Amino acid sequence: MKVFFGVLIVLVVLTLAEGGKKGKLDPGARKAARKAARAARKCNKMNKKFEGCLEKGYNSICDESVDNNEEEEVVVNHCPTDFPNVYYNGQHCCASNMEKVYAPQGAQCDGSVIQRDSLCCAGDQHTPCPGGNCESNPAPTPDIPQCPASHPNVYYNGQHCCASNMEKVYAPQGAQCDGSVIQRDSLCCAGDQHTPCPGGNCASYQPSRSKRESEPEEAPLSKKELKKCARVERNLMKKCDYEC
Structure with a gap:
């Protein structure tokens, strides 16, 4: 132009x-x-x-005009604020952030921090997901003890934290110690670089803010500036043969 x-x-x-x-x-x-x-x-x-x-x-x-032609954003169903924690593969929401203990369900009902694939809710204080398939409510929930940054990866059903994100290989424990990516129910830690969970039952360490989130964003244009810019664009289109 x-x-x-x-x-x-x-x-x-x-x-x-x-x-x-x-x-x-x-x-x-x-x-x-x-x-x-x-x-x-x-x-x-x-x-x-x-x-x-x-x-x-x-x-x-x-x-x-280009944005209006794009696909609409998919609406995410969230658990209600009084039952904020999703479990049972998205079908139910729990008031607590912990599982209840029910031995027949194994690691998915062992009293640890509730997750999407958990099958039990502490105190049975739960409700069906209002949309049929939910995500946890993003509203703040009580703090869960975390693994330290030096050993960020939880394993052994929340009781221990590993410096590596990989299991070590120990054949007698089968798939839970086969050298794959470490998970909450893993039983071995690569290099045996582990430490007990400081709170007794941990979640993996999560930084409080990502680098991108902590970086200051550019200040948005004020309403007055937006109106001024819109007026300039309209005048360009009307008086100066400006086209998209």
């Missing part, structure tokens, strides 16, 4: 100069040429303002 406005100004100036040399440009034509030159300068100025708006994060009408 910059090139278009620059060329337009040059052509108008050349027309004025050529007409002055030949002496054939009548007053009306000269006035029209000057008017066109002023209009071209205004359009060039508006274009620079509009580019500044885009650099600050303004979404043009063209971008909005």
